[in-house]
Amino acid sequence: MDSQTPSVPSARSPVRSRERSGPDVPESNRSRRAEAGVARIRPMSHATTEPFASRQIRLTAPPRFDLEAVVHAHGWWNLPPFRWDEAGGVIATAAEIDDLPTDLSLSQPSPLRILVEWTGAAAEPAVASVARRMLMLDSDLAEFQRRCARPRRLRHVVENGLGRLLRAPTLWEDVVKVLCTTNVNWGGTRGMSERLVKSFGARTPLGHRTFPSPQRLARRRPATLAGKARLGYRAGALSTMARAIVAGELDLAAWEDPAPATEELLADILTIKGLGPYAAASILALVERYDFLPVDSVFMNHVTNVHFKGERPTRAAAERVYRNWGRWKYLAYWFER
Structure with a gap:
């Protein structure tokens, strides 16, 4: 989704x-x-x-x-x-x-x-x-x-000198937060992130709570994640990813390896339940691969207003706006005013 x-x-x-x-x-x-x-x-x-x-x-x-x-x-x-x-x-x-x-x-x-x-x-x-x-x-x-x-x-x-994006300390946190942006407004995303931290994060020396690790979340049932963090359908996807990481079946470090082709990495991400093309493009950007566009309603509204004088284009036409940017498509869209 x-x-x-x-x-x-x-x-x-x-x-x-x-x-x-x-x-x-x-x-x-x-x-x-x-x-x-x-x-x-x-x-x-x-x-x-x-x-x-x-x-x-x-x-x-x-x-x-x-x-x-x-x-x-x-x-x-x-x-x-x-x-x-x-x-x-x-x-x-x-x-x-x-x-x-x-x-x-x-x-x-x-x-x-x-x-x-x-x-x-x-x-x-x-x-x-x-x-x-x-x-x-x-x-x-x-x-x-x-x-x-x-x-x-x-x-x-x-x-x-722009072009850098703030990332989380781990790709795991980045991926989960991207998952929490799907099919929801920003207030909903913030609420899910806040509840995950409060309910499942480890306490630091100064009394704050961390973003919960895969190991901490893998011990919880999907129903518990859904109930305490109010994740909705995302709870199942989150639980599956966390347990796969703990079992050694999913290696997020491989997603940060620059060697494989971006298309290959895209295909790997899309095998994860709950991560569709928008989420995949967002995750790719956070591992410094900007070849794909995060097409959602925000993207379509921006392209409509900036490039098509308020007349909504087809998705294909909207994506063609950034065709000439090659491996920098995502950043060209992201930083465009």
Whole structure:
């Protein structure tokens, strides 16, 4: 099944509006984020009374990297366990890193530095790897950015060095959140994410709850997942995926391997019950494969208004708009104004 209603907030939907560009976020959007309960996140204290003291490392940011723009480029910042501090410029979450519940926050104290702070027993290399994944620090987007120099609606990409999307600490969390965007509006997606975290997440040293791991969810019956998280039909798909991962029958790490052809990976994703073409395209983008478009009602509305003067095209005609973008189709649509 796939979404036919607004799913992941985009530049065309209310939660994100034009937020991806960072500095020009309208005041109304900032107010909406405050109303949604986005709390002020303070840097972790180094004089903590918790079992684990806060530690920190600094990573090198790519040229023209803007943490706020990356956060706002994708709606995950609005889904628990993520917490975004607008004033402080800190994105925080709770994650199981090497199976260890960890409090994690990322900020950008200077243009070329990312400050990574964490509380928990996770080792520094594992934390650094998670931070790099979340912010796509190793992504090479130079070709996409160069191609954005000519189209008027995409010039802001090359001007501001855009193209990265905020990702979860694990692909598992990304996949489950994509599943929770299907056939539901954004409020429903946020509610499911919040209930999954609250009901099944592990508690961190600072008292937050992580996004539940496959191991934690595999122990639960689909009826329990459906009841506590109000997942509807998604509970069966979630339970099946979690149990397949625990049994060694599904390896999400293979989805992040750049070697197989994108078409091959697409076919693998589509074998998962509950993941249709829209969800598959969204997951592919989160493993840096942008060949396919996430066709849902948000996509169709955008193409209708921007490219067809309000007259709704066929799906085939809508997809042809981005045909010349080749392996960058998804990003060309996603960042188009």
